[in-house]
Amino acid sequence: MSRTLTFCCNEAVVWVKDAEQILVVDTQSQRHRALRDREAVIWELLAVGYPHEKLVQMLSLVFSLVPAEAERVLAEAVHRWCEEGLVCREVDGG
Numbered sequence: 001m002s003r004t005l006t007f008c009c010n011e012a013v014v015w016v017k018d019a020e021q022i023l024v025v026d027t028q029s030q031r032h033r034a035l036r037d038r039e040a041v042i043w044e045l046l047a048v049g050y051p052h053e054k055l056v057q058m059l060s061l062v063f064s065l066v067p068a069e070a071e072r073v074l075a076e077a078v079h080r081w082c083e084e085g086l087v088c089r090e091v092d093g094g
Helices: 037-048 052-062 066-083
Strands: 003-011 013-017 023-026 032-035 086-091
Touching: 003 013, 013 037, 023 037, 032 037, 037 052, 037 066, 066 086
Parallel strands: none
Antiparallel strands: 003 086, 013 023, 023 032
16 A cells, blocks of 8 residues: 655644735744745645645646646645644555
8 A cells, every 4th residue: 555645734723814815823832924825825725635646736737837846836835834833744554
């Protein structure tokens, strides 16, 4: 069975969306981050819970990127958010 890396929002994180941004707040640390443009789109798709491959496919279409570039954009955002404690990695399968 293959292993699939997925991501989920940290339990302590809440967010609200307005016309210009998504405000993400870590309720434990009280830190917040405003997401705009590409970051906001990535956050929304990630929050829905799409699998990694579907995220890459959707980002490739939405941003008119080749899949490798969409993968890079996604990886950079997720890496940053993992370091900030906003999202967590999950490994399914074995």
